[in-house]
Structures are given as C-alpha cells and as structure tokens.
C-alpha cells in the first residue's frame with residue numbers, strides 16, 4: 001500500500017474538474033452543429049435532468065445564482081418582503097435576496113451538520129416572510145419537513161446537492177423551486193451554468209419568460225416581461241450531459257475518498273467531519289471538517305497554512321455571510337449567530353474530486369497527520 005512519508009512532489013489541487021475526452025468530443029460536436037447559444041443540447045439537458053431529479057420541469061440557466069434569483073422573482077419576492085436563509089452559504093444565496101429588494105433574514109444553523117436550524121427558522125417567520133431558502137451544505141439535505149410545515153414558499157439552494165435525496169425522495173420536485181449549479185467545482189460541472197427544478201407549472205412558465213429577452217414564434221417579437229438573459233449555452237449543456245452520464249462513476253470515486261478520510265479522522269483528535277444523516281442520500285460534494293483549536297493544537301487557519309506548505313490545497317465552506325463586509329455595513333443590528341460564527345472559524349474542506357486518485361487522498365491524509373502531530377507538539 002502507498003504510504004506517503006514526506007511532502008508530495010507536485011501540489012494537490014482542492015477540487016480540480018474531472019473532464020475527459022468525452023466532454024472534449026461533445027464540445028467539438030456542438031461547435032460543429034452550429035449551436036453556440038441555447039438549442040437542442042440545452043433542451044436535452046432539461047429533459048434528462050428532469051428525469052434524473054424526478055421533477056416535472058427543469059430549466060437550464062446561466063448560473064446557480066441566476067436560478068436562485070429567478071426563483072425568487074417568479075415567486076414575486078420584492079421590496080418589503082423578508083426571506084429567511086442560512087448564513088453558512090456562498091454569498092450568492094443572500095445576494096439574490098438583496099437583488100430582489102427584499103431583506104435577508106439570517107438564522108442560526110445546527111451544530112452537527114451546519115444546515116439551517118428549523119426551530120430558528122420558525123422563530124423568524126413574520127407576516128412579511130415571503131420565502132425560505134435552505135442550503136444543503138456539502139450535499140447533506142436540510143431537515144425539510146419542519147421547514148415545509150411553516151407554510152411559506154421554499155426555494156432550495158441545492159448547489160451542492162445534485163445527487164441528494166431527503167428521506168428517500170430526490171431533491172428537485174419537493175419544494176416550490178430547487179436550484180442547482182453547474183459551476184466548475186460542482187458534482188455535475190459544465191464550467192458555468194445552473195438548473196431550476198420545480199413541479200409548479202406556473203413557476204416554470206415564469207422562469208421561461210424571465211430567462212430570455214423575447215419569446216414568440218411569429219415574425220414580430222414582443223416581450224411578456226423584462227428578461228434577465230440568463231439562458232444556458234449549448235456548448236456548456238453538452239459538457240453537463242456528459243458529466244451526467246458519469247455521475248455514478250464519479251460518485252463511486254467520491255465515496256472511496258470519503259471512506260479514506262472517515263477512517264483516518266477517527267484517529268485525529270480535534271478534527272471532526274460534519275454529520276451525515278443515514279436516512280438521507282448525501283451528495284458527497286465536499287468533505288468538510290471542523291478543527292477544534294484546543295484539541296487539534298492549532299486553529300483552522302494554522303492548519304490551512306501548514307497544509308498549503310505541504311502542497312495540499314484546501315478551502316473554506318463557508319464564512320458566515322452576515323459577517324462579510326457589505327452585510328456587516330448594511331445590517332449593523334444583525335444579532336449574533338453563535339453556532340454559525342464559531343463554525344466559520346473552524347471549517348476546512350479537504351481535497352475531494354473524481355479527478356484525484358485514492359493515492360492522492362492518501363497523500364492529503366499523510367500531510368494532515370504530519371501537521372496534526374507537529375501542531376500538537
């Protein structure tokens with residue numbers, strides 16, 4: 001067995017894309033087809049993703065951010081409204097609330113998986129609450145039943161959750177809208193792109209109008225709404241289709257990497273992975289650990305720097321959005337969210353990608369062991 005005892009010769013990337021000859025061939029074929037913009041590949045992606053996500057409608061969009069934004073616009077979220085969301089997310093989730101003119105209401109997360117705490121969400125509902133935006137961090141579904149019971153429209157941020165199922169039901173057709181990302185690091189990666197899934201025909205119809213500038217088949221054009229130009233190119237849809245073909249194979253690689261980390265971390269005091277609920281299907285998008293500075297002998301930042309010196313790239317998912325500059329300045333009265341704020345200091349995401357071999361992950365683990373031993377002195 002491979003047993004790395006010293007620094008790697010080459011640096012290990014955090015989450016490199018797993019792109020092969022099949023994706024390259026699909027791009028070449030699409031370019032030769034004459035379709036650069038939205039065309040038959042985007043339509044095929046919508047059909048195949050609807051099947052995969054077990055949702056009635058899927059709309060291909062320019063980004064996950066656009067999917068979240070258009071979902072809120074389609075639900076008539078606007079000035080004067082409040083939208084409840086998690087602070088442990090990529091800022092896009094909160095930014096799109098701001099873009100509609102509504103106010104983001106951040107509530108604290110659960111200690112074990114850092115997903116939105118349904119009890120805190122329930123306390124935050126007012127008569128101005130227009131929507132809830134749970135975020136399925138790392139691919140672990142949020143606890144959705146108590147959120148749906150609040151009787152408020154739900155837009156799921158499923159950017160990490162392409163493969164996730166909540167209590168046996170695939171995420172996609174369960175809420176008013178569920179938004180996925182095709183960004184370069186995501187489980188189904190096209191470079192850029194997004195998908196909005198819904199079983200609501202009215203939401204699908206509105207997003208169909210909102211994503212373009214014009215619609216109609218006559219010789220003249222007219223506009224039903226001022227559109228956002230958030231459609232997806234066929235070149236990117238072609239990449240996403242090949243990635244969808246590979247989703248199970250890539251999942252098997254991710255699962256092996258999760259198992260290697262789980263086994264190794266059981267022996268490293270003070271470094272703990274986020275909880276995964278066995279009742280759900282986890283998308284295995286990110287392997288996030290929390291570093292308890294007392295027990296682990298160093299802070300998250302010290303670990304991140306020491307791993308970088310070993311040639312191992314890591315990332316942070318996420319710093320609490322309400323503590324980022326614009327949100328601090330704009331909402332100075334934001335009450336503290338202690339669980340999220342502590343997590344923001346402790347989370348570290350380890351290298352994970354189907355482009356990595358099992359030995360690459362063993363190298364990351366060996367480096368983590370050395371750093372742990374050194375920092376614990």
Ligand SMILES: *Cc1c(COP(=O)(O)O)cnc(C)c1O
Nearest residue numbers: 063064065090092159181182183
């Ligand atoms: C990637 C991501 C998004 C945004 O997706 P883009 O396609 O990059 O716009 C939104 N939310 C979360 C949690 C993400 O990780």
